[in-house]
Every structure is written in structure tokens, then in C-alpha cells.
Amino acid sequence: MLIEVLFFLLVMIAGTAGELCMARAMKTVGEVTDFRPWALVGVARRALSVPWTWIGLGLMTLAFFALLAVLAIENVSFVVPVTALSYAVGALGGRVFLHERVNAARWAGVLLVCIGVTLVLLGKR
Amino acid sequence: MKELRTLHFKTYVLILVIVIFSPLGSMLLSKGMKGLGAPVAWTPGEIARFVAFVLSSETVWLGIGSLIVFFVAYTLVLSWADYSYVQPASAFAYGTAALLGHFVLGDKVSALQWAGIMVICMGVFIVGRTPMRTTEQN
Numbered sequence: 539m540l541i542e543v544l545f546f547l548l549v550m551i552a553g554t555a556g557e558l559c560m561a562r563a564m565k566t567v568g569e570v571t572d573f574r575p576w577a578l579v580g581v582a583r584r585a586l587s588v589p590w591t592w593i594g595l596g597l598m599t600l601a602f603f604a605l606l607a608v609l610a611i612e613n614v615s616f617v618v619p620v621t622a623l624s625y626a627v628g629a630l631g632g633r634v635f636l637h638e639r640v641n642a643a644r645w646a647g648v649l650l651v652c653i654g655v656t657l658v659l660l661g662k663r
Numbered sequence: 664m665k666e667l668r669t670l671h672f673k674t675y676v677l678i679l680v681i682v683i684f685s686p687l688g689s690m691l692l693s694k695g696m697k698g699l700g701a702p703v704a705w706t707p708g709e710i711a712r713f714v715a716f717v718l719s720s721e722t723v724w725l726g727i728g729s730l731i732v733f734f735v736a737y738t739l740v741l742s743w744a745d746y747s748y749v750q751p752a753s754a755f756a757y758g759t760a761a762l763l764g765h766f767v768l769g770d771k772v773s774a775l776q777w778a779g780i781m782v783i784c785m786g787v788f789i790v791g792r793t794p795m796r797t798t799e800q801n
Contacts, residue, residue, distance in 0.1 A: 541705065557737075557741075557746065557750065558746060560737075560738055560741060561741040561746040564739075565741070565742070565798070567742055569742050569743040570739050570742045570743070573673075573739075578735075578739075581739070581742075585738070602730075605689075606692065606696060606717065609689070609692050609693045609696045610696040610713075624750075625751055625754070628746065628747060629747045629750075629751070631746070632745060632746040633747065636746055636747075636798065638745045638746065638747050638748075638797050639794075640747050641793060643789055643790075643793050644747060644748070644751075644789075644790050644793045646786075647751055647786040647788075647789035647790030647791075647793070648747075648751055648786065648790065649786070650782055650783070650786030650789065651751055651754055651782075651783050651786035651787065651790075653779075653782050653786075654779040654780065654781070654782035654783030654786060655779065655783065656779070657776070657778050657779030657782060658757075658776045658779035658780065658783075660775055660779075661772075661773040661774070661775030661776035661778070661779060
């Protein structure tokens with residue numbers, strides 16, 4: 539049980555922190571307007587030159603392997619909504635780390651997502 | 664105005680890709696990993712068996728491919744849209760995941776779980792009505 543809790547925490551915290559780092563890196567790269575393959579290769583090159591990308595990739599890799607371990611234990615319709623708890627952490631991270639304006643409506647939406655996740659958890663018991 | 668329409672269009676298209684490929688990847692990984700079963704202990708030998716299984720499963724590789732498509736779409740959309748917008752908006756994926764789990768893997772999804780997924784979708788709808796970009800672009 540303890541090992542499962544640890545893996546869930548890894549999926550949630552490392553995954554969200556990794557995504558926040560990736561978001562910061564992509565904001566540094568700038569808005570992508572050209573979606574042709576060679577242009578996307580250029581975007582990838584620019585993104586890989588930003589340190590936040592590597593930190594994000596490291597954290598997301600950690601979260602990915604934790605998810606693989608969790609998936610071996612639980613069924614997917616339980617596992618995937620559990621990771622939705624990271625929405626509250628994500629909204630907070632977006633506000634503090636990326637300086638996004640998270641207004642009342644967005645917080646309300648995030649709260650509903652968290653309630654939905656709780657219902658999914660209760661429905662599993 | 665046209666610029667705003669383009670912004671909305673490309674955001675919605677990429678979120679659609681995210682909503683499809685993220686749960687598809689998870690489902691394929693789940694299907695692949697189920698063959699391994701619950702590990703009895705996290706010893707080096709057990710971990711080595713775990714990694715060897717991952718590398719030899721076609722289903723797991725298909726899952727990884729789907730997650731790469733998801734990751735590229737997710738990364739691209741973050742170049743212009745707020746993380747606190749994109750992350751909840753992609754929660755529609757949980758509905759897709761439950762459908763895939765139920766109809767493809769045969770997972771049991773209870774009425775309460777379906778209700779939870781509906782509430783998640785309502786939350787996503789509210790977030791979707793907020794501005795998708797609140798920071799200055801570089």
C-alpha cells in the first residue's frame with residue numbers, strides 16, 4: 539500500500555512540476571505559428587536549448603515510470619482520474635511559477651474537477 | 664479578430680488531439696502492463712524483469728507512440744496558451760479514458776464514477792470559458 543501511495547505522489551507531483559517547467563520553456567520559445575514539419579524541428583531545437591525543457595523532461599520521465607508501475611497494479615479508469623488531483627497543484631503552479639491570471643471562474647472549474655475526481659475515487663470503493 | 668479565431672482554432676484542434684491520444688496511450692500501456700501483473704517486491708531482479716517486459720511488448724510501444732503524439736500536441740499548445748487553461752481543458756480525456764476502459768478493456772465503471780466524470784466535464788466547460796492566454800507573449 540505504501541509503495542502505491544509513493545507512486546501516486548510521484549505521478550502527481552513530478553508530473554505537474556515537469557509540465558510547469560515545459561510550459562515555462564515553451565513560453566521562452568514563443569508562440570508556434572508554423573506547423574510544417576521542418577518548422578516544428580526548429581521549434582524542438584529551440585526548446586531543447588532552454589534549460590527548463592531538460593528539467594521538465596527529467597521530472598516527466600520520473601512521473602512516466604511511476605505511472606507504468608501504477609498501471610501494472612490498478613485498472614486504467616481508476617488510475618487516470620486519480621492523476622487529475624494534480625489540477626489543483628497545476629492551477630497554483632500556473633499562478634505562482636508562470637504568473638498566469640487564474641480568475642475565480644478558473645478556480646471554480648478546477649474545484650469541480652477535483653470534486654469529480656473525488657466522486658470517481660468513491661465510486662471505485 | 665482573424666488572429667483570435669486562428670488562436671482558438673489551433674488551440675481546440677490540439678486539445679482534441681490531447682483528449683484522444685492521452686487516454687489511448689494510457690489504455691494501451693495498461694493493456695500491455697496487465698500481462699505483467701502486480702509486482703511482489705521491488706528488488707533489482709523484479710525491476711529488471713519489469714523493464715525487460717516493457718521493452719518487449721508491442722502494445723506498450725504503441726502506447727508510448729500515442730503518448731509521444733499527446734506530448735508534442737501538449738507542448739505546442741503551451742507555447743501560446745496558459746498552462747492553467749490547457750491542463751484542465753485536457754480533462755475531457757478522463758471521459759475518453761473511462762469509455763476506453765469500459766468498452767475495450769472491460770473495466771467496471773460505476774454510476775458514481777460516471778457522475779464524477781460528468782462533474783469533471785462541467786469544470787472543464789467553466790475553465791474553457793476563461794481567457795486562454797493571460798500572460799504577455801515573447
